[in-house]
Structure formats: C-alpha cells, structure tokens
Amino acid sequence: MELQKVDGRKARGEKKRRAIVEATLRVIEREGVAGVTHRSVAREAGVPTTAPTYYFATLDDLLIATLLWSAEELCDDMLKIVASGGSAREIARSLAQAVNENRGRTLAEYELYLLAGRRPELKPAARRWLDRAVEVVRPADPLAFRAFLAAIDGLLLQGLIADVAPNEDELEPIVSFLIRGRDDFTAAPKEE
C-alpha cells in the first residue's frame, strides 16, 4: 500500500477537472459550442472564472477534451442503437429517444461531427462509433451495413430538424425497410 498513497490534492483536482468537463458538455447541449466560454462553463460548474484556465491551457483544449470525452458516451449510445436487441422496433425506439428525450445530447454529437470536419484531430473520435459498430457486428455484407449506418446518421439528423421530432412508430417501418436482408450483415455477430 505504500506506493498507492494518493495525494488528496490531486484527487480533488482530478475530480474538479471532470466536473468542469461535464459542465462544458451541459453547456454544449444547451447552447451549442458557440456558448462555451470560460465564464459560462465556470458558472455552470460553480467554480471561479479562472478554474477552467487552470486545468486547461486554453479554451480550445477544454473544448476538445470535452468532445473527446463525450465521444466515448456517444459511442456507447450509438452502439446501443445499432445492436439494441436487434429488432427494428428496438432500434426505432432508441432513435426516437435520441431525437426527443436526449435531443440535447444528440445535437451535441453533431456539433462534434461538424467540428471534426474542420479539425482533423477530432476525426478519430467522431467516427469511433462507426469503427466500433463494424467491429462488434462483424457484418458479412459490409456494404449493406455501411448503408445502414449512414441511414442512422441521416435519420437522426433529419429528426432534429423536423417540425416535430418523429416517434418510435414513425421510425419503425423505415428501420424495418433498412434491415430487410438483415441476415446479410448480422450473419456473424460477435460479443466482445
């Protein structure tokens, strides 16, 4: 146990650091990347104005750290959609949830996409869920699967700009159509 003695200061610091990142994500969900400033984040996190600067060299670092971190969660969410039990119903339900209850988070994800379009360093994080989906599902027909993944992004995106976000029942038949011939790519599923 001698080596495991942790510095209480660093422990608290790391905790605060995480709190700041989480606050940043909340700001992004609520107001978009544009709303992220040292002050808005500090206010959201309940810390002094200079705290974010202390933990992150620059505002950009904070933004990138937040998006990289959120990408992990988003990856999980997306995999849950892609491999959620498998039935069209369940996939449709997950999609409906993403554009309704989790609207803010879904918007945040596409903020990440867009930023990745302009900042190469974010690209791997943005497309992580795509790579992981292929790894997990191991589709026999990669083409069909890529089309399916593309359609998911499209459905979410279009769901966000609809007058009223689509619900489970509206999405189900479309998903159903997309995974007709589902055996093509779920022939060799694989848990890891």
Add this chain to the structure above:
Amino acid sequence: MELQKVDGRKARGEKKRRAIVEATLRVIEREGVAGVTHRSVAREAGVPTTAPTYYFATLDDLLIATLLWSAEELCDDMLKIVASGGSAREIARSLAQAVNENRGRTLAEYELYLLAGRRPELKPAARRWLDRAVEVVRPADPLAFRAFLAAIDGLLLQGLIADVAPNEDELEPIVSFLIRGRDDFTAAPKEE
C-alpha cells in the same frame, strides 16, 4: 417605362447587400458559423466595417439571411444528387464531389442543419430539399425513399469526417445497394 424608373442608389444598395450575403457564405464555408463577425464579413466583402450593420439590423439577421439564401442553392445541389440521371454511378459521383471539391459548401450545409436544430425559424429552410425531393420524385414507396434520403445525409456527413474523403468508386457500390429496388420509388418520376 415611367413607373419602371429605378433609383440608382437603391439598385447599388441591393447589389451590395447581396455581395455581403455572398461574402458571409464564403466565410462560413471557410471557417464555419463561428467565424462570422461583422468585421470578418466586411473584410471578405471589401466593404467598411459598418456596412453589414447598415444592411442587416443585427448580426443574427445577416446569418439567418445568408443561410436561408444558401439553402436555395443547397436544395438545387441535393436535388441534382437525388435525381442526377438516376444511375448509381452518377449519384455516387455527385456525392464524391460534395465531400471533395465542394467540401466547404457541404460543411456549410450541415452548419445550417445544426443551427436549425436550435432555431426553429431555420427548420423549413433546412429540410426544404427533402420536401422538394419527394415532390419531384413522387416515390411509389415513400418508406424506401425516406431511407434513401437519410442515407444520403449520412454518407455525406460520414464522408466529411473520414480520414480521406471517399471517392466515386468507393461510394458507387453503397449507392447501388441503396437503390436496389429503385423501381419502388422511381416508379412515377415527374419533371416539374
């Protein structure tokens, strides 16, 4: 011709107004919505700093005017993709162009999408091309067509965050897969 006498001043004004909007779009393509300021737009358009404020009450108005205007062009681009001759090859070529040569413009479109997600007033403009596509193609199987449209958005978006943007040859088989059973929705095409 008496009534048609135009005020030369107003004419020039309207021209300048358009020039400012076009400059704004260029800024968005290059740096994203975040890069749009009165000053950056003015610099791009080669007009004094206060010109944009003169023509648009607020910066937000300028941004919205630009996105609404660009939506028209984007709508045309998208329709060209959806109804480009019809072969998978041609659709794939249009898609490849969008994520390569026209990368900036495509990014701008998704900036519009994202902003529309947070500003209801932009929603109609953002999904205009979807509505128009349905009008023009008049698909017999709307479900299949909606899936196809969703996949297009997904392919473009994912093309933007790829390490190297996909080319025509990579996209063609995916598109091909998507429009197998194409007769389903192109049964009753319609020029307008």
Add this chain to the structure above:
DNA sequence: CAACTATCTGAACAAGTGTTCCACAAGTTT
C-alpha cells in the same frame, strides 16, 4: 443649380472575451 433624400462610413463605446498574474490557502513531506 439648389433642395432633398437615400446611402454610406469612420470614430467611438460599452460589453464580453481569453488569459495572465500573484497572493494565499490547503495538503504533503521531511
């Protein structure tokens, strides 16, 4: 040419920004 009007613009301002700096508090080690 003079009166008028619409268009234009440079200077200026208040507000908000990222970031620096420094004194100090808290925790750890010797």
Add this chain to the structure above:
DNA sequence: AAACTTGTGGAACACTTGTTCAGATAGTTG
C-alpha cells in the same frame, strides 16, 4: 514545525466583439 508542492480565486490586461451615431457622400428631383 518548516519547506515544499499543488490547488484557488480575485483583480486586471489587452483585445475583439456588436452596435450607435453624427456627419459626409452620392443620386434624384424641382
């Protein structure tokens, strides 16, 4: 307890932002 490291936060800075405004300019009309 003394020396140290790490975390903390308020004040202040240089800078950019959106917007205002008074006056200049240019086009139209009598």
